[in-house]
Every structure is written in structure tokens, then in C-alpha cells.
Amino acid sequence: MAARVHLANGKRAFIKAASSLVAPAVADFHRRETAVSQRLPAEAPTPRLLDAYDDGTWVVLALEDIPGRLPAQPWQPDELDRVLAAVTGMTEALTPSPVDKAILSKPRLGGWLEVAADDAVRAKVEELSPWAARHFDDLVVLEQNASLIGSTLLHGDLYPFNIMLAADRVFVVDWPHAWIGPWHCDAVTLLSSAWLSGVEPQPIAERHPLIRDLDPVRVNEMLALQAGFLLKVAAAAGPAADRNLVAMMTALGLASLRWLGQRM
Template sequence: MPPFSTDAPPAVGARTPWERLPGRVHDAVAAMLGGAVATATTQRGGFSPGVAARVGTADGRRAFVKAVSTEANADAPGMHRAEARHAAALPARVAAPRLLGSYDDGTWVVLVFEDVPGHQPHVPWRADELGRVLSAVHDLAGTLTPSPVDAPPVAVRLADGFSGWQRMLASGATRGLDPWVAHHLPRLAELSAPWAEHAAGDTLTHGDLRADNILLTADGGVIFVDWPHASLAAPWFDLLTMLPCVRAQGGPAPEEVFTSHPLGRDADPAGVTAVLAALAGYFVEHARRPPPPGLPTVRAFQYAQGVAALGWLRTRLAQRPVPGLA
């Protein structure tokens, strides 16, 4: 089927080649695989500044290896540690790669997963692949409600991130903002303030669904990878946070997709708008920050998602007016 148009830049980080890993890391991976790595192919896509490689041993065993050090990015090792905890706890019925093992020496954190043959959805998004993923997102929420994993509530995980409008309002940093946003900043802060109570739930959510965190398999399956941001939230939270990225990468307008989807159809409209407002504030405020080490394109990617989230928010506000946000 024909693709939609696209505006977002590619989701890419500054990947570290497998060959540049220290010998102790090579040895740790070899111990987990039962043999030294003979081949390694770096994978494109995603924002990690570390290693992301499909590897193989001489006897044919294959795996996917993620590794990062504190030198590449101070925050990334903590994310890998969180992913290791979540991935190890996910039941086998979840559409996610199995964790084979991990290594952590305080500087390098390494995760070794089963290698899942498949490809990322095409960008710009194709209608058939998007339909396949949207169906899988519904199934994922059903599988993970109630959560089988101990994870933080979304209100804890995103307490700082979803305060973007409030932070900009307090700092007065409005230079360069979209004129509509600058004019309505106090109301946007007010509208988004109760987001946490609306986003609360007992579903384990992925928290970062994008094309580069999804694999489509030859048998029609959909596999969700990269779980460091997992948290407890409403069953529709993943759908909502995913759709601005889909739109920025050539997908359809989010409102129709969300309201026609089984997870979004019965969600409280006012609650959805509050959470969407907080998400838009997250993207807009983060896009104005300097890029973190090893992630040169992340701010442009967040900017594109912010534009999409704001467009969606204004569509909802036109359909369901809120005083002071015309």
C-alpha cells in the first residue's frame, strides 16, 4: 500500500561498533552465548549511543546485544539496567524478545537478547503495517492488564517530564515558541496539570512505542523491543503516546485513529485531553534543550513529535472547547 508523507528526521543515535567494546565485555557475552562472537552487524535506528548489534557465534548461535557505558552517556546505563529488570520479568506470552543474560561492571551495562528475525515498520508508515501494529498494541494491553511485572506508576516515571508547560511558564522561557503556545501557556499548564490521575491504571505499558522499537516478523507477528520506560498506566496510554510519533513519521491524523481504536474509544475524553496536553508539553520543552551526548538527532525528532501532538491537541480543543483555549 502507498505510504503516508513524513516530516520527522530519522531516529538515529551515535552507535558504537561491536569491535570497540572492551575485551571483558566480549568475554561476558561469549560466556552467555557459549562461544565467542564471530560476526556482528550494527543495527540502525533508535537513540541509544551504545552498541546495538546482531551477533553470531561460530557454531551458529545468534543474539541481539545492547551495550553502553557511562562515558557515552551518563543516563543510558541506568536505562539499560531498568530494561534488564523489566525484560527479565516479562512473561513468555508477551510479544517481546527474551532476555538471555546481562552484564554490569559499573561502567559498561550489556543486555543479550534472543535474535528476532524481522524488520522495523517502513517509514513513512504504510497503512497495512500500521493496522497490524495498532491491532498488536490492543493485544499487548490485554496481555499486560493487570500488570505481571513490578514497575513504577506512570505518575512517578514522568513526574518531571510531563511538567514541561509548568517549567516553561515558571522560567518565562517563551522565546521562539509557536505564537499560539506562547499566548496560551498558562492555560496549557492548567489543562495538563491533572494528567497523572487520568493516566493512572494497572496496565504495564511500554512507554516508548515508535517504529524503531517495533519488529514485524514474517509470520505476521509484531514484537515490541526496548522496555526501559515500562510503567503502570491506563490501557490507552501507549496508544496515545505513540500516535504523535506515527503522525510525525508519515501516519494519519491521530484523533480519528485514537477514537476508533478499541483502547481509545471508551477513554474519558477530558482525561485524554489532559494527558495529551502534558505529552505535548514534554515534547515542546525537551525539543528546546541542547542534545544529550551521543544523541545528535533526538531534539529534532522531539520537535517533530511536538508539532504533531500540538496539532492533535488543537483538533481536540476545536471539537471539545476548553475556556481560554480557543
């Protein structure tokens, strides 16, 4: 369940719940998000955790209800500017990380080595992206040499569907995939999605304070890691997989490769 609710005392909340028996992966995500949310500082642009419940089967979070909406898609320039400014402030507030690495997940990044080991998945990925087929060895090298050393708590899934725009604030929601690494990673993730709106990310990246002074190879590595994870999962998805989710992951993976191809 995921629902906005009216409480008996007149207040509102956003409730997420999952059963460990029916949806164990989602329940584990909720447990991890609870642990992260309990430790996020007040200055971070995130919903406050109001309460949590876990009886070993049911896992429930009660979060502050955000009176806002998702960003318009395609991206509107003023909204993208607002969100990028909020990401900069969030990154500063979360460096160094207020959450211990031991309770976090591993970053959902990389996959070219696994794709290389599975002929069927590799063929599907190369069908999706002829550019990847021509540059497969380059993508593997970028993944192998990638540096993810850093001290920033990163959201790990910073796409438009995890952002809420209120009247005077931007909120970043859904934190089960948080990890600790270099502070440019969330900004690169967000900008990579701009291609889906026809917005070219490179000029924006050249101005953005979290990216503009980086060694360009660090950005290339992040784009390769993102695309590797997304396209690996999408290409390996079986017939029971959510086709909307597969289509979304494919589109986002190809957007990362498009920007990477331009940079290379």
C-alpha cells in the same frame, strides 16, 4: 554498542552494552531494561532476554534477535493496523503490570510548568508552536489536572523506531522507560506520531478499543503531557545535543499538539 551478532554456536542475538564511566545514563537505562525484560510474560510481543551482565562498570543485555524491520515511514495503513492490534494485545497481557513499580522510572511526561518558569525556553517553545503560545494556560491546566492512575505496564516510548515487524508478529523493543498507568497511554503515543505521515489519528482513535470509550479529557491530557515533555527537552537542548534527536523530539511534540489542537 548496539549490534546484531552471530554466535559461535550458530545462533543470533542482539547485544546492547554501555559503560557506567562513559555513558552513565545509558548504563542505567540498560539496568532498568534488564529488570523489566526479566519480568515480561511470554505472551507479551517483546524480545526475550537471553542473558545479562553487570560488573558495576559495564552493563550488557543479550536479547532475542528479531528477524524483522522497522515499520515503513510514512506509515502504511496495513502496517499501522497490524501494530495497533498488537498494542491492544500487549496492553491486555500487561494488565495488571507484571513488574513492580519500585524498579520502574517515572513517566517521561509533562513540562509546561517547567517551561513557564524559564523565559528563554518558553520563548523557544512558543516560537516552535504559535498554537502553544495562544493556549499556554490551557496546556498548564491539562498538565496539572492529568490523571495517570492505572494498572497497566506501559512501554513509555512507543514510537515507530521502537517497533519491529516480523513475518507473522509485531515486536515492541527497548523498555527502559516503562511505567505503570492508564492502558490507553501507549496507543495515544503511537497514534500521535501518525500525523508525521499525514495520517489523521482522530478517526482511528474513535474506533480503537483502548481509546474510543474514554472521557475525551483523558486523551487531551496525555497529548498535552507528551508535548510538554518533548518540547521542553528540545527547547532546552544546548549546542552539544544531538541535533537529530532534538529534531525528532520537536517533530513528535508538534504532532501531539496538532492532534490536541484539532480535538480542542
